Amino acid sequence: xxxxxxxxxxxxxxxxxxxxxxxxxxxxxxxxxxxxxxxxxxxxxxxxxxxxxxxxxxxxxxxxxxxxxxxxxxxxxxxxxxxxxxxxxxxxxxxxxxxxxxxxxxxxxxxxxxxxxxxxxxxxxxxxxxxxxxxxxxxxxxxxxxxxxxxxxxxxxxxxxxxxxxxxxxxxxxxxxxxxxxxxxxxxxxxxxxxxxxxxxxxxxxxxxxxxxxxxxxxxxxxxxxxxxxxxxxxxxxxxxxxxxxxxxxxxxxxxxxxxxxxxxxxxxx
Numbered sequence: 001x002x003x004x005x006x007x008x009x010x011x012x013x014x015x016x017x018x019x020x021x022x023x024x025x026x027x028x029x030x031x032x033x034x035x036x037x038x039x040x041x042x043x044x045x046x047x048x049x050x051x052x053x054x055x056x057x058x059x060x061x062x063x064x065x066x067x068x069x070x071x072x073x074x075x076x077x078x079x080x081x082x083x084x085x086x087x088x089x090x091x092x093x094x095x096x097x098x099x100x101x102x103x104x105x106x107x108x109x110x111x112x113x114x115x116x117x118x119x120x121x122x123x124x125x126x127x128x129x130x131x132x133x134x135x136x137x138x139x140x141x142x143x144x145x146x147x148x149x150x151x152x153x154x155x156x157x158x159x160x161x162x163x164x165x166x167x168x169x170x171x172x173x174x175x176x177x178x179x180x181x182x183x184x185x186x187x188x189x190x191x192x193x194x195x196x197x198x199x200x201x202x203x204x205x206x207x208x209x210x211x212x213x214x215x216x217x218x219x220x221x222x223x224x225x226x227x228x229x230x231x232x233x234x235x236x237x238x239x240x241x242x243x244x245x246x247x248x249x250x251x252x253x254x255x256x257x258x259x260x261x262x263x264x265x266x267x268x269x270x
Contacts, residue, residue: 018160082180114151218233
């Protein structure tokens with residue numbers, strides 16, 4: 001459900017947040033095999049419906065690099081809210097150091113994984129004809145320098161524009177940010193309400209941990225200063241002030257927590 005967001009002064013957002021632009025890429029190892037694709041279409045009497053893709057390399061360092069990119073992107077999204085432009089997100093100034101340190105840690109691991117892969121690349125390329133047999137295509141294995149240049153994991157921090165004709169951009173960004181923070185809180189509350197309502201349902205500590213995490217971030221991520229979000233956060237924090245084991249051991253507390261979480265979802269139309 002969309003929320004009404006009052007017009008937010010550009011200077012306020014500029015003081016509270018920066019634009020964080022996340023970039024990631026890596027060498028693409030799944031390639032289309034043109035000859036096999038044509039043959040497969042011909043075998044079935046088709047024109048261009050079938051596709052034959054080949055994973056030309058499955059080195060474990062590449063898998064690790066992909067995993068790190070996924071984790072880094074998840075942390076980036078966790079600490080930011082969307083701006084008006086796709087790809088840009090607003091990072092609360094109070095969280096910029098945490099964001100930078102987190103992505104730097106991911107970057108160190110990413111570069112280590114990439115270095116391991118690049119050190120093995122020439123041997124992998126030399127082995128590829130025998131390993132891939134008839135599916136080997138030399139063009140799928142470019143020179144080492146080109147492969148090296150395909151890896152990236154970084155984030156740029158830019159000031160939020162506060163001068164000129166930026167009111168509309170700021171208003172849309174504030175609305176997007178408010179909607180996302182409400183959605184994230186709502187998803188955590190709804191998950192808790194549904195799982196805890198069943199007294200026999202087994203749940204992980206993360207059920208409470210995810211709610212606590214988003215509530216701890218919410219005051220900073222509420223960059224538009226929406227009072228409804230602030231009220232929701234205050235009420236949900238009181239609800240989340242329990243340990244998972246308490247909920248497992250105390251059936252009354254569990255039932256009351258589930259009911260209150262459901263009430264909050266209803267009250268705030270989450």
